[in-house]
Amino acid sequence: MTAPIFAVHCRPRGAETRPLPDGGLTTHILYAPTVPVERMSATRVLLPGGRILPPQRHRTAESALVMLSGYAAVLSGPTMAAALPAIGDLIYIPVGVPYAVVNLSRNAAVLLLAITTDPDFDVGTVAADEHSNTVADRAVALRAEHLERITQRRASNPRRRR
Template identity: 35%
Template structure:
């Protein structure tokens, strides 16, 4: 394999009056302050095209990488690669009556289209009926057994450790810890970058939830 000399792609704004519409892209060994010095060899023409295409939309472009792969264009310095421990994040109680630990959010790392965090529910806990107005969600249980009641009919969907459930935006649901002796622990990912900003409560369904849960528990006991 041929070795390539390490270089850094930087973006140089086009001079006023130039007939070229995009920025000039040039490799340099000393990127200016504010640009990550990611080693990108000149063979990655795809990267050039990506930067040129996004230049008009973005007020600044940063190239990041560890030297092992092509860099990634990021919108601004606010976005950053971070490792966040859930134990270092503050727990909040959501409007839907769930214990939430937001980890990946706009606030923590500049995310603009996704968020992730932990959800915990004590034994037998039931959330309030709600939906997420604009965001899709994915939940994966790490510990415990959950049942999520979906839609106006509160249709039950059971899911446990290693199982993923996807819920589209606008779909009414109720989270239930189906275990009566153990906590439920789950990771939840949402397209709401603030993690719990677009929750809408639907109290008209709450009165029917206890009856549905009791029936499900009786069915399990009899099976």
């Protein structure tokens, strides 16, 4: 593939949006051969309220998740340790590390930007089903903790009377 000598402007098209397991949507926005990338790809991931992006791993690619909106937990590693990224935070996932994304809200969607060093995006992605039960159990506890945090925040910040 010959490298372009100028920047490439790529707008995602509806045909590039695909359903994910459990009702999410992914829109590929940077991938070969649509864009002449050699070492990376990117997709927007929309995860509806109450949903989980099932455990997976990338056999040959590094990945990064950037939180764009919503409340999520990223569970990763052999014990599915939880990270709670804020909007704008980046979660780096090394090659071969299993991970899952849990939408902590029952109603609001989570929007992520997923970037990987696989130019075809998901060629080396495999399910990590051995972590499914752990993720499901952790999701229940994490959602309860999230609800408690939101409730406390609202209770400690009453609206001012006018």
